[in-house]
Amino acid sequence: MTSPAPATADRHPEWQYLDLMRHIWEHGDKRKDRTGVGTRSVFGTMLRFDLGDDRVPLLTTKHVFWKAAAREMLWFLTGSTNIRPLLQDGVRIWSDWPLKKYRQASGEDIAQEDFEQRVIEDAAFAKNWGELGPVYGKQWVDWPTYEYGPDGKYQKGPGINQVAQVVESLKTNPGSRRHIIEGWNVAELDRMALPPCHKTYQFHVAGEGADARLNCLLYQRSCDVALGLPFNLFGAALLTRMMAAQTGMKPGELVWSGGDTHLYLNHTELVQAQLAREPEGAPRLALTQVPPSIFDYAFEDIEVRDYHPQGVLRAPVAV
CATH class of the missing domain: 3.30.572.10 (Thymidylate synthase/dCMP hydroxymethylase domain)
Incomplete structure (x- = not known):
């Protein structure tokens, strides 16, 4: 166009x-x-x-x-890569994805507000269910690298802060x-x-x-x-x-x-x-x-x- x-x-x-x-x-x-x-x-x-x-x-x-x-x-x-800091600041724009994953995995029809409150209050719950994977910021400031080790295998190297x-x-x-x-x-x-x-x-x-x-x-x-x-x-x-x-x-x-x-x-x-x-x-x-x-x-x-x-x-x- x-x-x-x-x-x-x-x-x-x-x-x-x-x-x-x-x-x-x-x-x-x-x-x-x-x-x-x-x-x-x-x-x-x-x-x-x-x-x-x-x-x-x-x-x-x-x-x-x-x-x-x-x-x-x-x-x-x-x-x-965790929604907990966002929720603590009142930002809910990333909640839909982990909420959907939790509902599918647990079978619990939890309300979004209740899910978000558990993420805020329970660090262990947030670690398990508030994660989004290596999205945006992880790639921006810690792009993963791998180095060839002395044993002939690749090992994790230092991340790249783009x-x-x-x-x-x-x-x-x-x-x-x-x-x-x-x-x-x-x-x-x-x-x-x-x-x-x-x-x-x-x-x-x-x-x-x-x-x-x-x-x-x-x-x-x-x-x-x-x-x-x-x-x-x-x-x-x-x-x-x-x-x-x-x-x-x-x-x-x-x-x-x-x-x-x-x-x-x-x-x-x-x-x-x-x-x-x-x-x-x-x-x-x-x-x-x-x-x-x-x-x-x-x-x-x-x-x-x-x-x-x-x-x-x-x-x-x-x-």
């Missing part, structure tokens, strides 16, 4: 998102999918957002729970075309609760010295446009802002690229309601400090200003 028209001085950048949503809903192919819900889908899409002057692609045509998205991104950077490597390479070799954080570890996909959807982040430096700008391209193999994409855009913008701060650069452009870009068939009410709205306002994202490393950011360091979204729009998550 042709990518939505980019933002201009007189066109709100959020229209790109709404144009994409409308195109998928009106022209997307109906497809069966893993969840059994069914989708309307297009393949190969792109959105572009200017991150200069603290701009952030935070949707205004519905309320985006950016605090949950921010806490999720900080959780990724810890390398954690995020730290990219921060360093941006500082020392900004012109490189290898500033990449990759989540798609083929050898471990079958151990993940959900293989990474937002799988590849590539960074690019434009300009030099004090004028250097950090751009990011996020490639997403599979994208739930109604529920997932608003989170993904904010998360990628936040990561880019933190990377820029750590490397002394100005934030540049966020380029988002989707493979299978879809809307679920049971999201009709959300889609129709959101397409009836018009974007307004200009939310801003600020980092209140630059800590010693990208792994030292706290939620309190993230500030969103001038965000006045329209009402909440809800739809079921396809698991």
